[in-house]
Amino acid sequence: MWAEFIRRAIMQGIPLLFGSTGEIVTEKSGNLNLGIPGVMYVGGIGGVIGAFLYEQNATTLNPFLAVFIPFMCAVICSLIMGLIYCFLTVSLRANQNVTGLALTTFGVGIGNFFGGSLVKLAGSDVPSINLTATSSYFRASLPFADDLGWFGQIFLSHSFLAYLAIAIALLASFMLTKTRVGLNLRAVGENPATADAAGIRVELYKYVATCIGSVIAGLGGLYYVMDYANGVWSNDGFGDRGWLAIALVIFAMWRPRLSILGSILFGGLYIVHNYIPNLDVSGQELFKMLPYVVTIFFLVMTSIGNKRNAQPPASLGLPYFREER
């Protein structure tokens, strides 16, 4: 049973990992994108729209297209969200917190609107859309995973998006710490005036990092619908995973590699109530608080330690305007 628990914890953690990696890349540029829950939601509904239209219009499903179309739809939809955020906060220098929160509300609204529309189009009796066919392509895993016992169950039974999440996190970690682009990006988030004086194009970096971050986060929404929920979209089913992803950023101290472990831990804490016998509903809700409790605890610990390495980028949330005096 514990192998199954870890497998479910990983599955639960992957959307968080996408979300937090995306948010880390974004925050490293000094943009505090609180719109991540909305972006992930839009990424999810984007995938659903793509899959729905493809399933409706194609007579036979081509496995590659069945994955590729929803994937690209999710990417494009979340990219648009990132662009909106950047245009408002970087070009127009709107307040980042307000913009982010608005984007979350907006994203959830958009998602629910299209979700509802699709339910109507499908003429379904229940308020959900079933995309099991597409989902089965997304969930394809290595055929020999089941033969390898617990090892296969924990490490090999996942779909390609899960491995992609880990690969992206490792790549982001490498990019941030070992490359010139990463150094410049971190400088933009720490001290944009310094970066500017060093000849770095601050606005460009902010735009690119935030948009890439949004795309990564949007894939988390896609994974949630297609893998975790077996292709069943129901409005508001995504829950508070977006906020958990943001909490995870703090927990991981802005390090994508740590957020891999953190996401699995958070995923485990999120579902642990299912594995404790004889829990009533109120008890379950208490257990669901655990990830947040851990984050708060961790925040307190890092503030007491006052380690310079565990702090957010110094200019996080602040707009930058070169000629302001």
Place this chain on the structure above:
Amino acid sequence: MQAQKSEVPAIRLEGITKQFGSVIANDHVDLSVKHGQILAILGENGSGKTTLMNMIAGIYFPDHGRIFVDGEEVVIRSPKDAFKYGIGMIHQHFKLVDVFTAAENIMLGLEEKGKFSIKQCEKRVKEISEQYGFELDPSKKIYEMSVSEKQTVEIIKVLYRNANILILDEPTAVLAPQETEKLFNVLRKMRDDGKAIIIITHKLHEVLSLSDQVTVLCKGKYAGTVDTDKTNESQLTEMMVGKKVTLSIDRSEPKNCTPRLKVDNLNYSLKDGTQILKNISFTVNSGEILGIAGVAGSGQRELLECIAGLRKSEGEILYFDPKSEETIDLHSKKPLEIREMGVRLSFVPEDRLGMGLVGNMDIIDNILLRDYRNGKLVFLDKSDSKELAEQIIKDLEVVTPNASTPVRLLSGGNVQKVLVGREIAASPTVLMAAYPVRGLDINSSYTIYNLLNKQKENGSAVVFVGEDLDVLMALSDRILVMCAGAVSGVVDARTATKEEIGLMMIRNKHQKGNN
């Protein structure tokens, strides 16, 4: 370098104009520097020196005017363009990323071909350091560095980019005398190496000792260029201010001296156990100015903050009330408690916009900060503060659009005038000022000195922490010299020599090391 090249100015500006809103920061300014020459730019606060330099470095873009590099007209739209033409600027407020190492900061924004390697960068940094005689550990994080180390990083950063034209914006404002001398030696070495150097400074004696030529700006306008060896302090001051000013501090004899504040055996340690103040004892009398001298970071700041009640110390701080003739113990009292006991203690902290004033609030509200308890019920009474604000602006000649301008938009000197003005408006019996003229031009500095003198004549006990020994000796009545958190002696400012005080400042030097 090439004989022919040295005749063409390394950089030449022609008719540069820049406007911010309705304020003209630079009005048709000309300037030129040759290779192998140091040009000093002199001007009061807000005369547009930094703005002008920022236009050369690509931070701002001029509205009108032309820039020539090595005789060819260029357009500098961004810092990147500036690097392309070999221009490097060392800003007054360092442009460094705190959590990065020196090497990482130096590599920032570079587009070198080849592999990204911090190791290689560190090697080159070491080479540059050896060439010009710097001391720097390239793998040290910026937040662990002292001010002068940070400045070294900035200088190496521009040298690393092969800059031939170096611009330094008030590099000495934050340095101790010895560090300044070290910096000047480096700059002279660079000049002999064929580099063109532009240095912005307020300090006239530095201009005279370092530069080859001086360009003076006055209220954003070009006031002229002179050869350093053919000029003197009073001529430069006249050009800069636009009128004749007398550069002397009017020191009166102390009158009615009675002890006002007595500090006895004061000790202060940080949480991690580092002892900052060791057995400090001294007395300040009414009607005198007690100067405090010492190398930066010898505990001057902490001492004043302990007295003001901002830090918890051990020992005795006794205040002798002039009216009731009572003795009040200020030790371990909070600032509010001190005020409620009727002690009129004013403190001008060195960190003006951090501890002294709130940058985003306007002048009136900043003045209100001291008096907000006077209102009725829950409402604030702004009328008094408004009146006081107008008066400070008028009396101290604060340059500001109006009293409701956020103070962060004022230049350093004007910010300081607001702060000092507010503190003395409370007619203090003890006035403590830490580096009140740091970063201020001559005219503003003398305004501040006169204000301190006036307080002394009114019978206040004035404590003045300064960095410029000449000023300390001309302004104070007695000078307390600190070294590494301890008092190394108190001297009479009228008879002591600079050498004597300098020696006391660095005695026990081996014990130094915590800033």
